[in-house]
Amino acid sequence: MKGTQMTTELLVDRPAFTVRRAFVSSMNNAVYLVTARRSGEQVLIDAADDAEAISDLVEEGAQDAADGARLAYVVTTHAHWDHTRATAEIAAQTGAHVAIGREDAAQLKAERGIEADMLLDDGDLVHVDGVTLDVIGLRGHTAGSVALALDAEEPALLFTGDSLFPGGVGNTGDDPERFAQLFGDVTTRLFDRFADDTIVFPGHGEPTTLGAERPALPEWRARGW
Template identity: 50%
Template sequence: MEITSTVVGPMSNNAYLLTDSGEGLLVDAPADALALLALIGDTPIGTLVTTHRHHDHLGALAEIASHTGARLVAGAPDAAAIEAATGVSIDDRVWDGDHVHVGAVRLEVIGLVGHTPGSVTLAWTPEHGAAHLFVGDSLFPGGAGKTTTPEDFRSLMTDLEAKIFGRFGDDTVVHPGHGDPTTLGKERPHLREWWDRGW
């Protein structure tokens, strides 16, 4: 599977194009439909995954959905809010244990509660080489995603420890919704520090 990306919108959001066997999957359509269409090129997009319901990840969703005819996927707890904000209909409401496909590649869906109630991560675990996680805004270099209450912070950190750091190795590449990639190995030593500071 090939991974390409572009940065769009006033909040410098990452959009990721995953391609395999001539098929494409787009992770987030945040803004600037023309830039996203340039990223996509002539790749047929079968699936468009929205990582969570925040407005800066939705700005071009309706336009890209209309242009590509892609099947729209989102975390079940965020799906209704995404529909209300964009006017689209989410085809697949996914959560832990579900999968999405691009070409011959199967991506696992991991639900992470805290940044929003229904944020999802896509995990690609190839037969050889490092795993790749497309985490939306749930994990960044230097900390967990933004939360607004202590309960949300505890939920997100607990999910990250159990579902991400507890399952994947240090060479796993993290592709966040904003900013540069990191690895779990770079972030793992700081988990206690994140707990202690509370954000």
């Protein structure tokens, strides 16, 4: 929604890359921008809303590169409407490739008219010159939800969309099978793989760490959400 006050922040500042964030819309959607310092290539995670504000974020990220910047990818963590509203406009403005989980691509096309350039599966890589993000499938919130991991330097960073938040996993519509699938993926593909100092950047709100959330896993399983 244009006109919403946007707050931006430099979240991570490392020799190879930076991570910046903006909050957009009344739903407090987090938009993340990864900029490779050497090449200036950028990856935007969830063009949720307010293309003007996102364009400003991309321009801010350009100052982190040695010699100009270019938005290479818009990665959509899942196809829910509040995470996709500015995707078409940003892609058209920048020429960036749109990437989304394979099972969510049809919804993105139906709702936004976007034919994804890259269909993501668990284990895939999103690579720009200087930065590689690992794609992690986290089924349950939607069938094609994905997280992205930046783990070349410690602590690792996880961009989890609406699949993992401080205090629990994402909404699975009171469906026990969907919850079991999401809880299982989050447990085996995130908590079993990454260290406690791994930083989790969710699709709404503030970050957490796997270590802060790990003790609550039995409680999450028991309550079913």
